[in-house]
Amino acid sequence: MTRFHITVPTRAPERVELPEFVTDLRPPDRGTGHRLVGRAAELAGLDGALVPFDPGGLESLVVAAGLLRDSRRIEVIAEFHPGIATPVYAAKLSASSQRYAGGRLGWRLVVDLDPAVARAQGDFLTGAARYARAAEFLTVARGVWDGSGFGFDGEYFQVLDGGLPASRAPRPFPRVYLSGTSDEALELSANHADVHVLDPGDDPALVPDGVAAAVRLPVRAGPDEQVAAEIRTHLDRGVTEFFLEPAAPLDDAYRIGQRVLPLLEQEVRHG
Amino acid sequence: MVDIYWRIAMEGDAPALRLGDITRGGFGPFLPGSLGPGLRAGASDGYGPLDYMAEVARSTEQAGFVGGLMPSFPQTDDPWAAAAALAHDTSTYRFMIAFQPGFLHPVQAARMSATLQAATGGRVVYNIISGGGGPQQLWWGDRVDHDDRYARTSEFLDVLKGVWHGPYDHEGRFYRVEGGALPPELRGQPFPEIYFSGSSPAAIAAAGRHADYYLSWLEPFDALSEKFDLVRRHSDTPPKFAVRVDVLARETEEQAWEEIERGWERLGETERTPEASESVGWRRGREFTAGTGDSYRDLEVQPNVWGGFNRLRPGPLFGLVGDYHQVAARLDELITLGVDAFILAGVPHLEEAQRVGRNVLPLLKGKPS
Numbered sequence: 001m002t003r004f005h006i007t008v009p010t011r012a013p014e015r016v017e018l019p020e021f022v023t024d025l026r027p028p029d030r031g032t033g034h035r036l037v038g039r040a041a042e043l044a045g046l047d048g049a050l051v052p053f054d055p056g057g058l059e060s061l062v063v064a065a066g067l068l069r070d071s072r073r074i075e076v077i078a079e080f081h082p083g084i085a086t087p088v089y090a091a092k093l094s095a096s097s098q099r100y101a102g103g104r105l106g107w108r109l110v111v112d113l114d115p116a117v118a119r120a121q122g123d124f125l126t127g128a129a130r131y132a133r134a135a136e137f138l139t140v141a142r143g144v145w146d147g148s149g150f151g152f153d154g155e156y157f158q159v160l161d162g163g164l165p166a167s168r169a170p171r172p173f174p175r176v177y178l179s180g181t182s183d184e185a186l187e188l189s190a191n192h193a194d195v196h197v198l199d200p201g202d203d204p205a206l207v208p209d210g211v212a213a214a215v216r217l218p219v220r221a222g223p224d225e226q227v228a229a230e231i232r233t234h235l236d237r238g239v240t241e242f243f244l245e246p247a248a249p250l251d252d253a254y255r256i257g258q259r260v261l262p263l264l265e266q267e268v269r270h271g
Numbered sequence: 272m273v274d275i276y277w278r279i280a281m282e283g284d285a286p287a288l289r290l291g292d293i294t295r296g297g298f299g300p301f302l303p304g305s306l307g308p309g310l311r312a313g314a315s316d317g318y319g320p321l322d323y324m325a326e327v328a329r330s331t332e333q334a335g336f337v338g339g340l341m342p343s344f345p346q347t348d349d350p351w352a353a354a355a356a357l358a359h360d361t362s363t364y365r366f367m368i369a370f371q372p373g374f375l376h377p378v379q380a381a382r383m384s385a386t387l388q389a390a391t392g393g394r395v396v397y398n399i400i401s402g403g404g405g406p407q408q409l410w411w412g413d414r415v416d417h418d419d420r421y422a423r424t425s426e427f428l429d430v431l432k433g434v435w436h437g438p439y440d441h442e443g444r445f446y447r448v449e450g451g452a453l454p455p456e457l458r459g460q461p462f463p464e465i466y467f468s469g470s471s472p473a474a475i476a477a478a479g480r481h482a483d484y485y486l487s488w489l490e491p492f493d494a495l496s497e498k499f500d501l502v503r504r505h506s507d508t509p510p511k512f513a514v515r516v517d518v519l520a521r522e523t524e525e526q527a528w529e530e531i532e533r534g535w536e537r538l539g540e541t542e543r544t545p546e547a548s549e550s551v552g553w554r555r556g557r558e559f560t561a562g563t564g565d566s567y568r569d570l571e572v573q574p575n576v577w578g579g580f581n582r583l584r585p586g587p588l589f590g591l592v593g594d595y596h597q598v599a600a601r602l603d604e605l606i607t608l609g610v611d612a613f614i615l616a617g618v619p620h621l622e623e624a625q626r627v628g629r630n631v632l633p634l635l636k637g638k639p640s
Contacts, residue, residue, distance in 0.1 A: 012389075012456055030359070031390050056454040058389070059382040065355030066390060069321070088412040089374035096352035100321035119449035122378045122430070140412070152412075160409035165298040165346050169308050169319045 002268040003241045004261070005048035005077060006041050006253045008034040008067070010057030031066065034058070037249040038067035041074050044257025048075035050243055053110050055117050061093065068101035077106035077177060081113055082133055083123035087140035087157055092164060095145065099169040108177035108197070109134055111185065131184035132156075138176065138192040145173050177214070181206055195241055204238045214241035219252045227256070228263040235267055273606060275632065276367060277331045277624050278515075278616035279324060279339035281347035283307075288519065288583050288618040289534035295619065296320030298346065320348060325360045327620045334628025338365025340398060340515070340614045345410050346585075351383060358390040366391065367466060367614070369398040372427035373413055373420065378451050380427075381434040385457035395463040398486065399424060401474060421473040428465070428481045435462055466513055466612075470498070470552040479506035484513040484612055488552055489589040491559055491572050496608050513612035514605060517580045517590025518623070520598040520631050527592050528568070534583045535567040556581075556588040575601050584618060599634035606638055 012033050018024050034051070041049045049067055051060040064078035084090065097105045111134045115126055125133060136154040140162075143150040148163035178189045179197040189196045190208035197214040198204060207213040215234050219227060231242065246252030261268065283297015286304070293299050296307040297320060307323035308315045331339055341350035354366035366387070375383070387395045401420045402408050408415075415423055423445045430446050433439035437452030453460075467482035469475070478485050485502045487495060495514065503509040521527040560578040563569040570579040575593040580586065591598045602613065617623030 011454075028392055030392060054454075057456070059379070059386040062351070062355040062383050062386040062390065065352050066358060069356040069359065083376060084379035085375045086373075086412050088410075093349040093352050096348040097356070099348065100319050100352065100356050102317070102319065116450070120378070120451050122376050122446055122448040122451060124447055157412055158409075158414055159412040161406060162410050162412065167298050168300055168305070168315075170315075 001240070002235065003047040004244060004256065005050050005075070005242065006037060006046055006244045006246060006249065006256070007050045007052055008037040008041075008063070009249050010034065010052060010054040010060070010063065031058075031063070033249075034063055034067065035070055037253055038070055038074070038076070040250055040253035040257070042071040044254050045261065046074065046244075046253065046257055048077055048106065050077045050108065051079060053079040053081060053108075055120065061097075064105065065097050065100075068097060068104055071104075072102075073104075075104050075106050075175065076101075077108050077175075079108040079110055079177075081110050081118070081121065081123065082130075082137040083118070083121060083125070087137045088144050088159060088162060090137070091141040091144050094141075094174055095164050095167070095171055098171045098174070099167055103170045103172040105174045106177060107174040108179075109138070111178070111188070112180060112182075128184050131188050135188055135191065142173055197241075197243060198239070204234075207238075212241055213239045214243060215239045216243045216245055219244050219246045219256065221247065224255070224259045224263060227260050231260070231264060232267060273610075273635075273637065274337050274513075274612040275335070276338050276340055276365070276612070276614040277334070277336040277627075278614055278620065279327050279331070279341055279353075280618075280620050281324075281342050281350060281353065282344070282585065283320065284323065284327070284619050284621070285584065286619055287530075289530050289537070291534070291537065291583065295621075296323045321353065321356055323621075324353060325357055327624065328357050328361050328364050330621050331624045332361055332364040334624045335632050336615075336624065336628065337363070338367055338394065338396065340367040340616075341369055342398075342586075343369040343371070343400075344585075345407060351387075354387060354395070355390065358387065358394075361394075363394070365394045365396050367396040367398050369400055371400050371402050371411070371413070371420075372424045373402075373415060373445075374411060377427045377430035377446060378434050378448060381431050381451075381453060382457075384431075384463055385435070385453050385460045388460040388463070389457060393461045396466065397463045398466045398468060399428070399481070400468045401477070417471070418473045421469070421471075421477040425477050425480060432462065467510070468552075470550075470555055474551070475502050475505050478502055478510065482506075482510040485510045486513040486515065486614070488556065488587040489514050489516045489576070489591075490555065491576060491589075492604065492608060494555070494559065495605075499609050511611035512609050513614065514610050515587060515614040515616070516602070516605075517587070517616050518598055518627055518631065519577075519590065519592045519617060520595050520627060522594060522630075524594045524597060527594060531567055531577065531579070531583075531592055535579070538582060552587075560588060590616075595630040596634060599631050599636075602631070603636050606635075 051063045060078040064076045067076045133156045144162040150162040152159045175194045177195045178193040195212045196207045204213045283293035284295040294305045350368040401424045434451040439451045441448045464483045466484045466486040467478040468486045577592045578588045580590045581588045
């Protein structure tokens with residue numbers, strides 16, 4: 001099954017000033033920008049919405065929890081880095097989002113942050129150690145997720161007798177999206193990813209066995225058939241998921257859902 | 272002004288205090304009458320714990336409360352996830368998010384909080400807890416010792432505030448940041464009010480530096496008053512005071528005690544074993560009820576102040592039991608001894624919010640002038 005995710009905006013558009021003589025009943029903006037795009041993905045039949053890690057914008061786990069509440073079907077993928085919280089806490093917070101939304105949360109981990117950005121987030125780890133920490137992070141999160149009495153004594157994280165409470169509401173582990181083409185990145189994906197996200201020029205053959213291949217796809221202006229053709233090229237190379245990076249998120253979400261995907265009905269058995 | 276909050280159950284809710292079984296949301300298996308999720312024709316109905324919590328939040332905000340305390344324990348859901356999801360289900364409800372510094376990085380806490388402030392129009396309040404310790408703390412993966420955790424809490428709040436008003440550089444014992452700041456569109460969001468919990472000397476020292484409100488469980492009134500004095504002595508600028516109070520209020524006092532009695536009668540089969548804890552607040556509570564008799568009524572340590580709530584549901588010992596006028600009068604006494612804010616609670620949280628809002632809150636008189 002081929003899946004299409006749209007990137008939602010994490011910065012609010014500048015507020016428009018109306019002329020004084022025009023009656024202005026606008027309520028305060030509480031996130032209209034990303035909420036409209038999230039619901040566009042839902043209504044127009046896309047499969048997911050990505051909330052990117054944006055140090056200059058809104059925080060992704062909070063935005064994702066709101067988008068999940070706004071929707072019934074789409075997966076909402078929050079991108080964050082492993083320095084934000086202990087893996088136990090990240091798991092606990094995410095387990096609640098899963099219970100609240102029928103298991104539709106995804107995790108996209110960004111591991112190789114720009115060093116200056118990382119330091120501003122309070123994270124001073126550099127180089128290959130970042131991948132070692134990410135591996136521990138995912139091991140611990142999964143460990144406490146699935147079992148009781150989970151123990152872990154690693155270089156970055158420790159747990160004793162851990163394990164989240166059982167839940168009668170469905171609570172699957174978040175689908176894990178990773179990326180990068182270095183040896184460390186590919187090894188991390190081989191061990192922990194459900195999906196490996198490539199840049200447009202990367203070779204899908206790099207993606208480890210058993211991991212789905214995804215590609216970042218900037219959505220360009222131009223005929224719908226041209227966008228469909230670009231998607232076809234990737235499909236032929238074995239890509240099964242698309243992270244659409246729209247120039248105009250709202251317009252592009254509806255455009256892809258209503259006009260581009262119907263052109264691909266032959267190739268895409270779309271869920 | 273007195274701010275009155277109503278707790279929201281993050282562990283699921285029972286249909287009555289006397290019944291115990293958590294069948295609304297929560298984590299237990301499907302039982303007859305379970306909801307959030309429930310069963311329809313043998314299959315899950317597709318609703319979840321949050322759908323019930325949204326009813327509690329809406330009921331609470333309409334009943335006259337300013338918001339809800341969202342507790343956080345291993346056996347609960349997470350308050351950040353709940354607050355972010357409930358932001359648009361409510362309009363004035365303040366989300367008092369309980370969290371332990373140390374589980375989140377302070378920069379991340381700043382980003383999440385400011386994002387939530389933007390989503391809610393400034394309705395985030397913090398309940399900072401530093402952890403009861405013992406096995407629970409290792410469950411969370413936290414190996415910092417009891418007294419050190421308050422040092423970490425202090426540094427955490429320094430960094431959080433620094434980043435909030437950043438750019439901010441910091442090199443401390445627990446945290447390091449270089450150029451930490453909120454993005455331009457989140458700058459200027461109001462910094463959340465801090466309700467600070469903890470009964471140990473280390474907690475009280477830290478509270479003196481950071482608390483807007485010092486939050487205590489209900490205790491016998493004299494003990495509570497002494498505790499407030501102690502906090503005042505340790506503070507350059509004394510904080511305000513808040514108390515977390517369970518309320519079982521009925522039309523008549525007999526009806527209220529009958530609820531307790533019926534809950535007490537079923538303890539044989541279902542009694543909870545209160546967990547051991549390093550929490551000083553917990554040990555204080557045990558001392559106040561030590562040596563009392565076997566009857567539930569022996570736990571009434573002063574009129575309407577009953578120390579057996581922990582036997583009927585997880586959580587603190589003390590709460591108020593009585594008719595509407597008695598409960599209102601006790602709350603007035605607490606206001607008189609210096610309480611500026613309440614976190615009230617009752618089971619089930621949904622209907623009891625309506626009952627207390629309709630029958631108890633209007634009777635409050637406040638401080639005698």
